[in-house]
Amino acid sequence: MNTVLNPFVIKEYVSKEFFCDRKNELFTLHRNVKNGTNTTLISPRKMGKSGLILRFFEDFSTNNRVQPIYVDIYSSRSLKDFIQLMAEAILIKFPEKSTIGKRFMNMLKKLRPIITFDPYSGIPQIEIGFQSSHEIVYTLQGLFTFLEEQNVPILIAIDEFQQIGVYPEKNVEAMLRTYIQPLKNIQFIFCGSNKSMMTEMFLHAKRPFFGSTRLLYLDKIDDDEYKKFIKYHFENRKKQIDDEALSLILSWTKSHTYYTQNLCNYIFSAKNNMVNTNVVKQAMADILRENESFFFQYRQLLTPNQWKFLIAVAKEDQISQVTAQRFIAKYEIGTPSNSRRLLKSLIEKELILENTSTDKPTYQVYDLFFSRWLQVKY
Numbered sequence: 001m002n003t004v005l006n007p008f009v010i011k012e013y014v015s016k017e018f019f020c021d022r023k024n025e026l027f028t029l030h031r032n033v034k035n036g037t038n039t040t041l042i043s044p045r046k047m048g049k050s051g052l053i054l055r056f057f058e059d060f061s062t063n064n065r066v067q068p069i070y071v072d073i074y075s076s077r078s079l080k081d082f083i084q085l086m087a088e089a090i091l092i093k094f095p096e097k098s099t100i101g102k103r104f105m106n107m108l109k110k111l112r113p114i115i116t117f118d119p120y121s122g123i124p125q126i127e128i129g130f131q132s133s134h135e136i137v138y139t140l141q142g143l144f145t146f147l148e149e150q151n152v153p154i155l156i157a158i159d160e161f162q163q164i165g166v167y168p169e170k171n172v173e174a175m176l177r178t179y180i181q182p183l184k185n186i187q188f189i190f191c192g193s194n195k196s197m198m199t200e201m202f203l204h205a206k207r208p209f210f211g212s213t214r215l216l217y218l219d220k221i222d223d224d225e226y227k228k229f230i231k232y233h234f235e236n237r238k239k240q241i242d243d244e245a246l247s248l249i250l251s252w253t254k255s256h257t258y259y260t261q262n263l264c265n266y267i268f269s270a271k272n273n274m275v276n277t278n279v280v281k282q283a284m285a286d287i288l289r290e291n292e293s294f295f296f297q298y299r300q301l302l303t304p305n306q307w308k309f310l311i312a313v314a315k316e317d318q319i320s321q322v323t324a325q326r327f328i329a330k331y332e333i334g335t336p337s338n339s340r341r342l343l344k345s346l347i348e349k350e351l352i353l354e355n356t357s358t359d360k361p362t363y364q365v366y367d368l369f370f371s372r373w374l375q376v377k378y
């Protein structure tokens with residue numbers, strides 16, 4: 001435990017101990033696996049999807065009931081990349097020395113891959129020189145068939161799944177659906193954050209994946225659970241934190257996982273053994289100052305009107321009616337159609353988050369620290 005210096009993890013998942021709550025979501029994931037249902041996991045960025053998957057996988061580490069495989073396809077740009085990442089993930093799960101790993105290597109070798117292993121982490125990297133697009137498709141099918149034939153229950157989580165939408169190959173979605181559908185021994189979790197693209201893919205009646213999975217929308221962690229978690233980790237390391245400080249943390253971060261973890265990590269790293277609201281306020285100011293040069297860069301990427309609009313949304317903190325006269329007049333946005341156009345362009349750039357989990361959509365600046373910075377700066 002002592003190897004983790006700060007209990008508020010802001011990088012990859014570490015272990016159960018540093019993971020807060022998500023009991024309901026874990027229950028749902030277990031239920032889906034038991035019932036042979038595939039899951040689509042969606043949330044805004046940095047809410048904790050990847051963490052949840054890795055936390056879920058930990059439940060299978062002590063038994064062989066299901067063999068979990070995690071593939072992050074964020075870096076992929078084509079079907080070829082997808083296949084290589086899949087193959088690497090399979091090799092991580094079933095190393096060459098294992099029975100399945102040996103069989104997998106034999107299959108892989110027929111494709112004359114270049115396989116290298118990172119000297120420090122041992123993580124494999126696979127490069128396959130495909131001869132034709134036909135061979136690519138054939139290999140994709142081959143990977144799934146191979147896993148299916150091992151006769152062990154396998155759970156594959158494909159993270160950043162929306163990435164398949166940018167592949168140049170046609171019909172990737174339909175192709176994957178076709179190969180995935182008949183599999184009996186393999187279940188899937190499709191995970192992604194580009195909400196509109198993911199929901200389009202899975203909830204639109206005309207799309208291949210429609211109706212094939214259960215949707216799990218990952219929301220914020222419950223405030224009481226988060227407070228307990230934060231308090232526990234401070235006290236566990238002989239630090240005190242008062243209730244007002246806890247409330248201030250969660251209201252400032254809107255309980256969004258990454259920002260809460262980040263702020264707590266910062267506060268924890270400060271020398272104070274008694275955390276009150278003053279300590280929290282100091283940490284907030286420090287974080288914003290640290291990120292300032294980064295925030296200014298956003299400005300270079302935007303037109304003056306987009307910038308003005310972003311400040312307006314930040315100032316409102318959260319807004320539902322961007323075409324309302326009050327909003328347009330107050331921030332000199334021009335016309336309702338102007339406002340709508342600016343909103344659309346900033347949602348596309350992922351600078352504004354559209355929250356559709358309530359009956360009326362609301363909008364806020366996506367990066368919460370950036371939003372807080374705009375609020376105090378302008």
Ligand SMILES: Nc1ncnc2c1ncn2[C@@H]1O[C@H](COP(=O)(O)OP(=O)(O)OP(=O)(O)O)[C@@H](O)[C@H]1O
Nearest residue numbers: 009010011019020045046047048049050051193258
């Ligand atoms: N339940 C949790 N308790 C504590 N920390 C968490 C929890 N869930 C996630 N985190 C941490 O919060 C940060 C963001 O989580 P994660 O990377 O899982 O989000 P994500 O939704 O996958 O983000 P992205 O959309 O960018 O891929 C990470 O540092 C992660 O370790």
Ligand SMILES: [Mg+2]
Nearest residue numbers: 049050051159
């Ligand atoms: Mg992630």
